[in-house]
Amino acid sequence: MPINFDPNYAEMRRRRFRPIPVRMLVPNVITLLAICAGLTAIRLSTEGRTELAVAAIVFAAILDGIDGRVARMIKGQSKFGAELDSLADFVNFGVAPGLILYFWQLHDLNNGGWIAAMVFAISGGLRLARFNASIDDPNKPVFAANYFTGVPAPAGAITVLLPIYLAFLGVPKPPAMLTALYTLLIAFLMVSRLPVFSGKTVRMRVPPEMVLPLFVSVVLxxxxxxxxxxxxxxxxxxxxxxxxxxxxxSYRDHARRAAAQTPMPAAAAPSTPSSPYPSPVSESAPDDRPTRLN
Incomplete structure (x- = not known):
């Protein structure tokens, strides 16, 4: 019985197992370190070491800000890295901060505190899913690249821990119900349509005369x-x-200027003779389509 041999099989197999450049691995290693920091924060929070848990979240946020820039600098972007980064953000800035708040104070509310922590974690996941789904939206205006839709997950994680920062400074711990409401507020801001400055389009080149002041500012x-x-x-x-x-x-001002610069489309000529009576469609069906921010 003859055996059918696909001549392209060997080429496909070589392509599948070809070596991966080291520059493609470096950003993923940084992202994995961020996941380790987030998971360690969860463990520290269960052990009551809240200060170290918060420090681990801050460290994960720093790594999250580095990995993408490193990937672009060394041309190490990949679809695998983008998916891994989203997973890391959900763990580090959704699940971990919610659990830290729960073990710190929200557990005083029993199920109510757990619901607040869970809503925050879910909001972080939904915000990341929406970001991934709309990243290639062709209908997004050019200026929208300067803005996030809703508070980004790392910023949400840093801001939601504000009651813990204040407690470490000696401020009396707020009531558990107030902490839960604040947690839900940040969760709402994450899934909202609020335009937020992104800073991703800021030029990475620094003028020569600003190099030394920049070094001093970073060290300070x-x-x-x-x-x-x-x-x-x-x-x-x-x-x-x-x-x-x-x-x-700022987003609204850009939107108004863009709308003012957009030429109005010419009115289409009627295909039938005009009627002296108003159109029932225009009278009974006003244009109520929702206006999207981006």
């Missing part, structure tokens, strides 16, 4: 973060929340 910020972590995180979270209306206003 890291030193302050290490020496006064709860002060810096508290101030940063408050400033970020106060800046959200500015992002919304």
């Amino acid at each position: 910020f890291i030193a302050l973060l290490i020496g006064y972590p709860w002060h810096i995180l508290s101030v940063g979270a408050v400033i970020y929340l106060l800046s959200l209306p500015a992002g919304w206003k």
Whole structure:
């Protein structure tokens, strides 16, 4: 009995098992380190070591800000890396902060506190899924690349832990119900349609005269973060929340300017003689289609 041999099989097999460049692995290793930090934060929160758990979340947020930029710098982007990054964000900035808050105070509300923590985690997952689904939206205006839709997951994780930062500074712990409402508020901001500054389109090139001041600023910020972590995180979270209306206003201004520059389409000529009576469609069916922010 003759055996059918596909001549393309050997080529497909070689292509499947070809070596992967190291530059494709480096961003994924950074993302895996971020997942390890998030999982470690969950363990530390169950053991009551909340300070170290919060520090692990901050470390995961720093790694999350690095991996994408490293991938673009060394041309190590891949679909696998993008999917892994989304998984890391869900664990680090959805599940871990919710559990930290639950073991810190929300457990005082029993099922109510667990629901608040669970809603925050689910909101983080939904926000990431929406981001992945709309990243290639052809209907998105050009200026929308400067904005996120809703508070991004890392920023949501850093801001939702604000009650813990304040408690570490000596501020009396708020009632558990107030912490739960604040957690739900941040969860709502994550899944909302609120335009938020992204900063992804900021140019990565630095003028020569600004290199040394930039180095000094980065070193100063890291030193302050290490020496006064709860002060810096508290101030940063408050400033970020106060800046959200500015992002919304900026987006609306861009949208108005874009609408003003768009030429109005010419009216289509009627295919039938005009009638002296109003059209029943135009009278009874107004245009009630929702307007999308992006």
